Amino acid sequence: MAAEIAQLLLSVIQGIPGGATNDDLNKALSDMPAATRVEGLNILLQQGGIEVLKKGEKLIYRAKDPQKKSALPKDADNEEKVVYSIVEEGGNKGIWIRDIRIKSNLNMTQLNKILKNLETKKLIKAVKSVNASKKKVYMLYNLEADRSVTGGAWYQDQDFEVEFVDVLNQQCLRFLQMKRETAEKKRDGPLAFKQMSCCSVKDVHKFISDLGISKVNLDEDDLETILKTVVYDGNAERILQSDGAYVYRAVNMPLPAPGLVQMPCGICPVIKNCSDCGDVTAINCQYMKDWLD
Amino acid sequence: MSADYADLCSALLEQCFGKVVQAVADCLFSANTRTLSQIVSSTKLSRKEVTLALAVLIKFRLVNFEPSMINAYLPEYSLKREDIICLLRYSRYIHLVQSKYGSIGASIAEELLNSGSDTATSILVKCLTNGENKSETAENYRDIFHKMITDHYIIKTPELITNEDQDELIPKFLTTECDFFVPPIIDLQLLTKIQSGEASVENAQDSAMVWNLNYDRFHQEFRDDVMKLAVERKLGENAAECFRFILKIMYNTTDPWQRVSFLTYIFVHKRLMIVALQRASNQVTFGEIKQAIEKKSKNLDLMKHLDQYIALITDDSLGFLRKVGDMGGGQYVVDMERAFESLAFACVESVITERFGSKAARIFRVIRFKKFIEQEDLQKEAMIPAKEAKSLAYNLFQEQFIHVRVIKKAGGGGSGPAKAFYLFQIKTKDTVRMLLDVCYKALYNIIRRSNYEKSEHKGLIEKSQRLDSIVETMKERGESEDYIAEIVETFTPPECEILNKVKHRIKTLSKAELTLDDTIFLLQMYQHHCTMLPTGIQKFK
Numbered sequence: 008m009a010a011e012i013a014q015l016l017l018s019v020i021q022g023i024p025g026g027a028t029n030d031d032l033n034k035a036l037s038d039m040p041a042a043t044r045v046e047g048l049n050i051l052l053q054q055g056g057i058e059v060l061k062k063g064e065k066l067i068y069r070a071k072d073p074q075k076k077s078a079l080p081k082d083a084d085n086e087e088k089v090v091y092s093i094v095e096e097g098g099n100k101g102i103w104i105r106d107i108r109i110k111s112n113l114n115m116t117q118l119n120k121i122l123k124n125l126e127t128k129k130l131i132k133a134v135k136s137v138n139a140s141k142k143k144v145y146m147l148y149n150l151e152a153d154r155s156v157t158g159g160a161w162y163q164d165q166d167f168e169v170e171f172v173d174v175l176n177q178q179c180l181r182f183l184q185m186k187r188e189t190a191e192k193k194r195d196g197p198l199a200f201k202q203m204s205c206c207s208v209k210d211v212h213k214f215i216s217d218l219g220i221s222k223v224n225l226d227e228d229d230l231e232t233i234l235k236t237v238v239y240d241g242n243a244e245r246i247l248q249s250d251g252a253y254v255y256r257a258v259n260m261p262l263p264a265p266g267l268v269q270m271p272c273g274i275c276p277v278i279k280n281c282s283d284c285g286d287v288t289a290i291n292c293q294y295m296k297d298w299l300d
Numbered sequence: 301m302s303a304d305y306a307d308l309c310s311a312l313l314e315q316c317f318g319k320v321v322q323a324v325a326d327c328l329f330s331a332n333t334r335t336l337s338q339i340v341s342s343t344k345l346s347r348k349e350v351t352l353a354l355a356v357l358i359k360f361r362l363v364n365f366e367p368s369m370i371n372a373y374l375p376e377y378s379l380k381r382e383d384i385i386c387l388l389r390y391s392r393y394i395h396l397v398q399s400k401y402g403s404i405g406a407s408i409a410e411e412l413l414n415s416g417s418d419t420a421t422s423i424l425v426k427c428l429t430n431g432e433n434k435s436e437t438a439e440n441y442r443d444i445f446h447k448m449i450t451d452h453y454i455i456k457t458p459e460l461i462t463n464e465d466q467d468e469l470i471p472k473f474l475t476t477e478c479d480f481f482v483p484p485i486i487d488l489q490l491l492t493k494i495q496s497g498e499a500s501v502e503n504a505q506d507s508a509m510v511w512n513l514n515y516d517r518f519h520q521e522f523r524d525d526v527m528k529l530a531v532e533r534k535l536g537e538n539a540a541e542c543f544r545f546i547l548k549i550m551y552n553t554t555d556p557w558q559r560v561s562f563l564t565y566i567f568v569h570k571r572l573m574i575v576a577l578q579r580a581s582n583q584v585t586f587g588e589i590k591q592a593i594e595k596k597s598k599n600l601d602l603m604k605h606l607d608q609y610i611a612l613i614t615d616d617s618l619g620f621l622r623k624v625g626d627m628g629g630g631q632y633v634v635d636m637e638r639a640f641e642s643l644a645f646a647c648v649e650s651v652i653t654e655r656f657g658s659k660a661a662r663i664f665r666v667i668r669f670k671k672f673i674e675q676e677d678l679q680k681e682a683m684i685p686a687k688e689a690k691s692l693a694y695n696l697f698q699e700q701f702i703h704v705r706v707i708k709k710a711g712g713g714g715s716g717p718a719k720a721f722y723l724f725q726i727k728t729k730d731t732v733r734m735l736l737d738v739c740y741k742a743l744y745n746i747i748r749r750s751n752y753e754k755s756e757h758k759g760l761i762e763k764s765q766r767l768d769s770i771v772e773t774m775k776e777r778g779e780s781e782d783y784i785a786e787i788v789e790t791f792t793p794p795e796c797e798i799l800n801k802v803k804h805r806i807k808t809l810s811k812a813e814l815t816l817d818d819t820i821f822l823l824q825m826y827q828h829h830c831t832m833l834p835t836g837i838q839k840f841k
Contacts, residue, residue, distance in 0.1 A: 167685040176683075197539065198608040236683045239665040240658060241649060244617055261530035261618055262646045265822070266815030267735070268654035272742030276655075279699075281741060283307075289745035290752050299749075299805045 012039070012047035017056055017070065026060060026069035055088075086113060090121050094131050094145045099153045101134055101144025160223045174220060175233045180242050182206065182214045183257035205246060205254040208234065271298045304740040306330075309384040311747045316387050317356055320345060324353040328363065328379035335368065335376055360416035361457075361512060367470045375470045382835060386515050388743075388817055393518050397453065404436055404444045409453075409513060417457050417512035420445060420484045421504035425494050438491045446483040455514035456480050462508075484509050520556045523825055527620060530643060535612055538602045542609045543620065545592045546584055550634050553582040558636075559828065585628030586610065618642045636829040644732055644826035647819060651735065652701060659684055660692045664726070667702055672723040693724060700734045703727045729831050736823045743816050750809040757802045764799055767791055 019035045020027045027035075032044060048068065051057045060067045083091070093110050094102055108118050122145065125131045133143045134152045144156060161168055183206055190203035208227050211234060215225065234255050237243045244258045267273035271294035272281075280287045289295060306329050314322040323343045328334055334342075339350050354377060357363035362383055368374040390413050398406035404427075411426045412418065418426075424441050448454045458473035484506045493499040501507075524547050532540035590606055593599075602609060610632065613621045619638035625631035645668065653661040659682070666682045667673055673681070679689035696702045702724050709719040754761065767788065774784050828835040 161683065169685055169688075172683050196605045196608055197536070197612050198605075201612060232683060235681070236662060239662040239669070239682060241646075241661065241665060259533050260646060260650070261534050262643060262650065262822075263529075263533075264650055264654070265647045265819040266812070266817065267739055267742060267819040268651055269815055270742060270746070270812040272738070272745055273651060274655040278738055278741060281745065283748075289748045292745075292749075295745070295749055299808055300801075 009046060009050055012043055013050045013054075013056075015039075016044065016047045016068075017051055020051075020057055020068050021070040026062075026067035028062075028065050028067055032068070086111075086117065087121055087125065089113075090118065091125060091130065094125075095147055097144070097146055099146060099150045099156075101136070101146040101152065101156055103142060103144055107145065160221075160225055160229050171221075172233065172236070175215065175225075175230075176236050176240070178215060178218060178220065179211055179230070179233055180237050180240075180257065182211055183237070183243055183255060186210075187257045201256070205256045207252065207254050211255070271295055302737045302740065304737045304744065305381070308740045308744040308747075309381065311744055311751075312384055312387050315747065315751075317353075320349050321353040321356055324350055325357065325362070325379055325384075328377060329381060333366075333368075333376035333378045335374055339377070356416075365470070373470070383515070385817075385820065388813065389515075389518070391814070392522070392817070393513060393515075396518060396521055397448070400451075400453075401444050401448065404441055405448060408441065408445055408448065412454070412511065412513050417510045419501070419504060419506050419510055420486050421491065421494070421506055422501045423511065424486065424491055425501060428491065428495055438488050442486045442488065445486070449481055449483045449511075452481055452514055452517045454511050455517075456482070457510040457512055459508055459510075484511075516557060519821075522821060526643065526822060526825070527639060530618060530646075531613065531620065534618065535609075535616060538599060538605075539609050539613055541597065541599055541602055542589070542593070542606065543613055545589055545597070546610075546613075546621065546632070546634065549584050549588050549592055550582070554634075557828070559832070583624060583627075583631040583633055586630040586632070587628040589632075590629070640822075640826045640829045641728065643822060644728065644830070647822055648701065648731055648735060652696070655699075656692060656695055659688065660696055663689065663692050664696060664701065667724050667726055672705065672725050674721065674723055678724060697724070701726075701731055703730065729827075732823050732826050736820065736827070739816060739820045739823065743813065743820070746809050746813050746816070750806055753802055753805050753809075757798065760795060760799050760802070763795075764791060 015036065016032065019032060022035075023031055036044070048057070051068075052059065055071060057068050057070050060069060089111050090107060090113070093107050096102070097106075104118070104122070107122075108115060111118065113121070122131070122133075126133065129148050131145050132148050133145055134156055136142045136144055136156050146152065161172060183204075186206050187204040190200050193200075193203065195203075208231050212225070212227050212230050215221065215230060231253075234243070235245070238245045238255065241260060242257060243255050246254050246256065248254055265273075271292070272278055275281070275294055277287050281292075282288065306326075309329060310322055310326050313325045323345060324339055327339050327343050336347070336350065336354070339345075339354075340347050343350065345353075354363060357379075358365070362380055363377050364380060365375045365377045368376045393413065394406050394409050397409040401408075407427045407430075408423060411423050411430075415423070415426075424438065424445065427441055428438060445454070449456075456479065458475045459479075461472045461474050487505060490499060490504060494501060494503075524544070527547070528540045528544055531543045586607070589610065593603060593606060597603065610621070610630070614623050614632065619635055619642055622633050622635045622638075623630060624633050649661050649664060652664050662682050663678060663684070666678060670677075670681065675690065675693065676686075678693060679686050682689060684692070693702070697704060703726065705723045705725050707721040707723065709721070767790070771784055771787060774787065824835060827833050
């Protein structure tokens with residue numbers, strides 16, 4: 008009897024994609040007494056067939072996607088279900104244990120136990136975030152962590168791979184310079200030279216993939232970030248094309264090394280303390296002595 | 301003006317004019333204006349010494365005097381602080397003249413610099429008697445002198461107004477702009493007479509007209525060189541040549557030292573109006589450039605691709621040239637402000653690269669491109685591990701290359717920590733100023749060190765000089781070779797070694813002095829074109 012009512016309610020709720028309010032249910036099933044309806048809704052809620060949302064003052068019942076229906080085993084208790092659904096909401100960005108605790112209103116020991124339980128059942132997993140090495144986030148087991156959590160191609164576990172980035176940076180620069188050199192050899196006028204020395208991200212991507220220095224699969228976005236570092240090193244220029252894309256070309260510095268850095272004072276770490284008296288003076292300066300001899 | 305600059309000026313003046321002038325200048329440096337008696341009392345020098353020092357400084361155009369506000373009979377002296385660094389550039393000025401006018405011009409410039417300011421006749425007499433190329437005729441000297449005036453390398457000092465009735469004690473000067481570059485009449489016959497001792501310099505007609513070098517014209521040339529070099533390094537020789545022509549045409553219509561982007565306040569119908577004056581040079585059209593290049597250049601490639609080269613300079617990120625219209629095949633303006641901002645950045649960046657490493661330079665550039673950026677975004681953008689990025693950024697901040705702006709979140713109340721965003725940013729003007737002070741300090745250190753080396757080995761240097769002069773006179777007297785060799789040997793090998801070492805040191809130091817001045821000049825140009833700070837460059841001082 009109760010199951011039938013539940014089925015009836017579910018079909019009505021499924022019929023309204025935005026979710027049904029109490030009034031909608033009243034209209035559709037006018038012969039059903041309120042007490043029975045509540046009973047039926049409770050069953051549905053327990054089964055996880057619908058969810059209750061609050062819109063303003065009104066409650067809305069919405070059917071859950073049967074495919075997305077939780078992979079939780081039947082024997083999971085209520086707390087596990089709640090925690091699981093919270094983790095599910097977090098998506099592939101993951102959710103921090105503190106947020107779970109606040110949302111679920113469970114105490115720490117209990118929550119820890121539940122999380123451990125879910126982890127051993129391989130329903131959820133813990134992922135260390137690159138932004139804060141101590142911060143663990145939880146997400147569903149079958150999800151792949153977002154770039155913002157893993158840091159993308161540049162992170163091995165939680166460590167930023169400096170050497171890898173440096174090598175790529177050098178290779179990109181080498182490619183841009185090669186392109187410039189080949190363009191220099193052809194004497195077709197200055198504008199043609201400029202255009203020929205420009206490279207799109209695609210070109211660089213192809214070059215780097217062919218080079219085979221990377222074991223990780225790099226996409227064009229990854230290379231764009233690398234190319235940007237080449238620009239930030241002052242070795243290349245980023246030029247906006249008319250179609251909105253950017254191209255890169257190797258450039259020379261406009262100035263030779265300034266005179267200031269050709270002498271020790273320009274790179275002296277204690278120049279601030281340097282004066283006529285005290286320990287740091289021009290007369291007994293060790294840097295100066297090394298430079299002059 | 302910083303304490304570093306004060307130290308540097310003091311050291312420079314001591315080197316050039318000695319202790320007394322240094323003391324007087326130091327006293328003037330620390331004040332806007334001083335009267336003679338004030339200087340006397342604060343320096344504790346005798347009145348005569350101070351007067352002499354002031355006369356020297358006035359002759360070298362380092363001191364101005366004006367009647368006091370309170371008492372029109374009382375002169376007040378002020379130091380032209382910005383010009384003192386020009387003392388350091390003398391060798392560069394002479395070098396420039398040498399390359400433009402040959403050795404005759406160089407000796408004229410040298411005499412002018414040595415005497416500070418002088419009359420044309422007296423300069424030419426000095427050149428003819430001391431000059432290395434005595435074979436040159438007086439006529440040649442006069443012609444070059446005239447040419448340097450018409451090219452504005454030599455400028456006339458404002459003439460003294462001589463009134464019959466001397467009602468004022470303080471001399472006044474006649475400043476008419478059109479008069480500054482009118483060549484004087486030089487009596488060649490008188491010159492030969494003076495040379496042969498039949499007449500003296502006082503007999504010359506032009507004793508009222510005093511000439512000196514026009515520093516600003518030289519600085520204009522240096523500035524153009526800096527810009528041309530930058531174009532050449534980035535876009536190649538042809539583009540640099542093209543840019544040279546553009547600058548030349550620009551100077552026909554534009555004041556070379558026009559300060560960019562200044563605002564004037566004017567009252568119109570009792571309402572304050574703010575008018576932004578032109579931010580760049582007057583326009584140069586494509587047609588003009590083409591004409592000039594076809595007339596004067598032999599560079600075929602440049603002529604063929606002229607439009608492309610101009611487009612290249614215009615599109616470049618340095619921003620030297622800007623297109624403003626299409627008249628005459630395209631109108632362009634030279635944007636000094638952008639130009640020197642780019643160059644100053646390039647300079648600051650290479651200093652950072654040398655001092656903190658290339659990663660720090662990367663961080664600096666990220667901040668420059670992003671204007672404001674938070675620590676976390678910074679390390680992501682620069683692709684530098686968090687710890688390293690943090691330490692580099694904080695180092696840069698500590699050394700005042702970058703700055704932090706704190707944006708406090710409104711509210712928060714009294715409870716809990718107030719939320720705030722800490723954004724890195726670059727205050728270019730502050731950074732440049734800081735760097736300029738480092739340059740001054742470095743220069744001061746060089747001078748001090750070089751003085752120290754000289755005084756430390758004073759005995760040795762003097763000995764070698766004495767020896768040299770003895771050998772010289774002996775050779776003149778025709779003494780035997782063996783005897784000379786014996787004398788030379790009194791200078792022992794270890795002494796010789798030390799002397800060479802000291803000489804090498806002093807040479808390195810003076811070379812560093814010159815290259816350091818390049819940096820100072822560049823940064824000063826930035827200050828002139830991108831800020832409103834006083835830079836000492838003004839039309840016809």
